[in-house]
Amino acid sequence: MTTHTAPATEAPEQERTSRGGPVRDRYFDLLRALALFRVVLYHLTGWAWLPLVFPSMGVMFALAGNLMARSLKRPPVQVIRGRMRRLLPPLWLLGVVGVTGMVLQGWGPDADGHPGWWLLHLTFWIVPLSDPPYAEGLPGLHGYVGENWAADLAGPLWYIRAYLWYVLLSPLLLKALRAMPAVTIALPVALAVAFEQGYLNLPGERIPSALTDFSTFGACWILGMAHQEGILRRLPRYIVPSVAPVIALAGLWYALHHGFGPGNDLDSMPLAQALWSFGTVLLLLHISPSWSEWPRRLRRWAGPVGLLNSRAVTIYLWHNICILIAATLWDRLWSVTVLEQNVPGLLESPWPVLVLAWVLIGGCVAAFGWVEDLAAKQKPRLWPKSEPRVRVRGARRRAAPGG
16 A cells, blocks of 8 residues: 555535534544644654654544535535545646656656556556556656655555545445444445455455555545434433443554554554554544634644645645655755864754755645636635635535545
């Protein structure tokens, strides 16, 4: 399964109308912002413990599943079309920039000896039913972008592919959830066990990769749908706090007994990731305070959280290449003798690189984020200062970008 990295849809379930307008769920906004920030930090540092502190991808898929279930009160075809309209234009812009750069560096139909397949696979940059192709081993760009930059550019795209398949399957998943809640929620985890124990082996790479992602995070998506449907609220209050930690700890136990640590974290152990994410997401949805307004101690963060929600897809798609550029630029300082001799600790620190990466991400938000507005049929904004808008049944209203 592709290394996990991690985004814009309907208003969260807890939104209610007030004075003729909707009330945003600030708790969901905060979870989404934390997930994005943790993704960037993890891809910069590679610290294995970060996915344990906050399983970003499980959270993002759960929020997206919640919003998808809410939207499916409308005709499924209409909902799916709207989701694809919001998701695909930012991907197309990334593809225009990235694929053009790859081609200029010599990538083309003869790169893998199968020109027909190369052209066919390029269509995954248009509709990512499978992972879009990219050039491997490209040289860096004039010391500003590191080597093999195309791999970093394409790294996050597994999420787009997985999200698209979840959207396409959601009408069926919702029907199954209403008919057999426990079985439907447990199915992805059972699939993860089948893969891990070798009970299920499939040829090739693309189909097994897609099914592995479903087995890893599908339960989180379905948990989000179950939360929206009120299924979790119908459980006795003691059930979730009793069961969720046991499931999460089972995932942690499995990870610790299979070499968990640097270079072998949860992303490389799908079953452990599935169990830990499931348990943690279940607890987070159980808490779900449904803030219609920011708590006083969190109001100072309203601006950054709103920006992250407004440009979630753009930040997600471009953050990896921003990290690569930031690391490449910072490494050039080692050639400054006075810095190398006097502040080697500063040059080795990830924190200046993190700041620089976020500056570059901000540049991408300004340069490319307007596509999210166009995709949502809104007036393009260079730098959104207000909260994101969304269509709610029967009217245009504000809402948060979700997975």
